[in-house]
Amino acid sequence: MGLLSNRVARESLKPGDHIYSWRTAYIYAHHGIYIGDDKVIHFTRQGQEVGTGTFIDFLLVSSSPTQVPCTTCTPAEEDHGVVVSCLNCFLSGGILYRFEYSVSAALFLAKARGGTCTLAVSDPPEFVVARAKYLLEYGFGCYNVFKNNCEDFAIYCKTGLIVLDNVAFGQGGQVPSIIGGPLVAAPATLLTLVTTNIYGMAVATVSAVATYCVNRYVADVGSGKRRNVVKVSVEDLTRKLSTGLLQAIEPPPGAPHSVS
Template sequence: MGIISRDELKAGDHIYSWRNVYLYSHHGIYIGDEKVIHFIGGGGQKTGTRTFLDKITSRSVPNHGGNHKQPCPNCGDQSNLDGVVSSCLDCFLAGGNIHLFEYSVSQVVFLAKPRRGTCTTAPSDPCDVVFYRAKILLLLNGFGAYHVLENNCEDFAIYCKTSLMVGKNDVFGRGGQAHLVSVVGFITQLFMPSASRALSLTADIGVRKDAMKVSVETLVARSKKT
């Protein structure tokens, strides 16, 4: 699953941590000094699905070492925040391990992965560019409204790494995890795992024909209009 140690982390890394016994993972961009920029749906923000998936939103809220009752001595209480935030590594991990999201994997490797939301065939941009995008989106809170299927933490991290985006009308979002937690994705993963992997590949932003580079300045301008 790509577990790495704190000593191996580099600024610009896309990392994630599993929640709910591998049901859902939370993604972010490590920026150094034990800090992570990530995208959350806290503060009572609604995801709009009106299903059990809305409960997943709360799993992205930072909490120090997995302790919801004890505010972090570094970050304070971030439970009422939403959008793009910066948290210490412990709050981001919420008691979980550090996993490194993989870029530029081959289609063979992608299809062989047992879980979605762990890699992409798309290449990553240089770390300094990734760092710049994440910092701009943090400063201006410019990634729009959180939605567990259509605009989530994995989408945010992948955008920071690649600047690739697809149309806003995609039902299952841009990340592999959104496909997995959707009803269709869950059923195919459960009963037709081979078909699920094939569908996930066609949805991967690295192979999609409608994926295009969008500058962070353009993205921020768009988000302010909505």
């Protein structure tokens, strides 16, 4: 694992790896699960990597890579967001990175931005691949870049964990990076404007960065700080998604979370 980069060589990939690739200008990363034989299962918005229905689409879509027709991959179905692609199509000319699991709190906080690692523990590779293949057949609900995106999909495949808030679930590590970064930077900018010396500017900047990192840590599914993180079987998840019913049960103190 690396502090500055999670870049890996193709030859080192193993089935069950959570991989990702940054898009233009590092605006966002696209995530998926490598299943072997040069294939990746990933979650999209009807075959498109991103889409929110808001003004932010201009930034996200403009950073999407231009897809070259592939003779190997099967075109995605319009109503099914989980797709399987060859590794080349998944990367779309980008660099290959591997998402890290079971990282220490120190390493997590030292990372420059979200969407690269988690404190959560990965399940065995065979469980990961089985979840990904099951979701390829039955789906992962409606894609939403803020609530249910490709990173949420990959983390769920790796851990079986999702974030539930009433009937909504999701929000992966790169969302706080896209939204939280500018929000945290705003106070630092204001403090800088009223600061008259370099020391004050440094304090303001460090304070903003520290706040951002701590917020990311608390939001991580493996931090143990969130009461709305639950472990759900893939069969149970898809059944409840298909019926529109998904409700978290508050467990007794010390008991693992469950979903009904």
